[in-house]
Structures are given as structure tokens and as C-alpha cells.
Amino acid sequence: MSRPRLGSASKETEEKCKTCDLKVSRKDKGIQCEICQGWWHCRCVNINEEAYEILNLENIHWFRSACNFGMGRILLTLTKLVLKQSKLEGEMKIITVDVSDTKSKNEKTDIVLENMKSHNSKLAEDINKMKMEIDKQFVRMVEELTDVRCKMADTKSDM
Numbered sequence: 001m002s003r004p005r006l007g008s009a010s011k012e013t014e015e016k017c018k019t020c021d022l023k024v025s026r027k028d029k030g031i032q033c034e035i036c037q038g039w040w041h042c043r044c045v046n047i048n049e050e051a052y053e054i055l056n057l058e059n060i061h062w063f064r065s066a067c068n069f070g071m072g073r074i075l076l077t078l079t080k081l082v083l084k085q086s087k088l089e090g091e092m093k094i095i096t097v098d099v100s101d102t103k104s105k106n107e108k109t110d111i112v113l114e115n116m117k118s119h120n121s122k123l124a125e126d127i128n129k130m131k132m133e134i135d136k137q138f139v140r141m142v143e144e145l146t147d148v149r150c151k152m153a154d155t156k157s158d159m
Contacts, residue, residue: 018064019044031055035067 017024018038024030029042029052042052045064055062063071 015039017041017044031062033064033067034061035063035071038064040064 015024015038016022017030017040019040022041024039024041029047029049030039031042031045031047031052032039042048047055054060
């Protein structure tokens with residue numbers, strides 16, 4: 001916030017003092033609350049000449065009592081929000097690291113899965129080759145058995 005507006009309200013608005021309900025004119029020493037934007041005569045809010053001059057310095061803020069009380073509650077709430085935000089940001093950092101770790105593990109798992117698929121494919125090929133070889137041997141054995149039966153049948157008929 002900027003420093004409080006001192007002096008008098010502008011001619012266009014012709015603001016009234018929120019305490020005495022009289023205009024805050026150019027000749028009056030007036031002050032504006034930075035929160036509610038209302039105007040007061042310095043005498044109506046017990047601001048003496050010395051305090052008025054100090055308020056003219058840079059970075060000095062003025063709030064009327066009721067706004068100051070409300071501002072205290074707002075500042076307390078803001079402080080709590082900042083703490084909660086800091087906590088959430090810390091948790092987000094942890095979650096971000098966890099997500100990154102999980103992505104890395106997933107990538108490694110995908111590589112292992114692809115290797116397993118490749119091995120399974122090779123195993124399936126090997127099993128098919130073995131099956132074909134067994135089938136060939138089976139056919140040969142059947143043929144040999146058929147030949148043996150035929151020879152036995154021929155030998156029987158010759159006798």
C-alpha cells in the first residue's frame with residue numbers, strides 16, 4: 001500500500017468526515033484510511049500536528065481503528081495462508097520427485113517388459129522348431145513301424 005492520503009478530499013468528490021459528517025475541505029487537515037478509503041479530520045481521530053507531519057513521511061500507513069482491527073485479522077489469515085502455501089509447496093516438491101521416480105521406474109519396467117517379450121518370442125520360436133523336429137521324428141518312426149509291419153507281414157506270408 002502507498003502512504004495515506006493527507007490533506008483534503010478532491011473537489012469533485014467533496015468527501016465528508018466519517019466521524020463528524022462535515023466536509024473535509026482544503027483548509028482542514030484530513031487523512032484517508034488506506035483500507036476503507038474514508039476521510040477524517042485529523043482532530044476527529046485525535047491526530048495531533050506532530051503525528052500529522054510524521055504521516056507525511058514515506059511508507060507510513062494509516063488505518064482507522066475499526067479497519068486496523070479488521071486488518072489484524074486479515075494479516076493473521078494471510079500469515080496462515082502463507083504457511084499453508086509453503087507446506088503445500090513442500091508437499092508438491094516431494095510429489096514431483098515421487099512422480100519423477102515413478103516415471104523412471106516405469107521406463108525401466110517397460111524396458112524389462114520389452115526384453116521379456118523378446119525372450120518369450122524367441123522361446124516360442126525354439127519350441128515350434130522342437131515341435132516340428134519331434135513331428136518329423138514321429139513321422140519317421142511311424143514310417144519305420146509301418147515298414148516293420150509290412151516286412152513282418154511279408155515274412156509271415158512267406159512261411
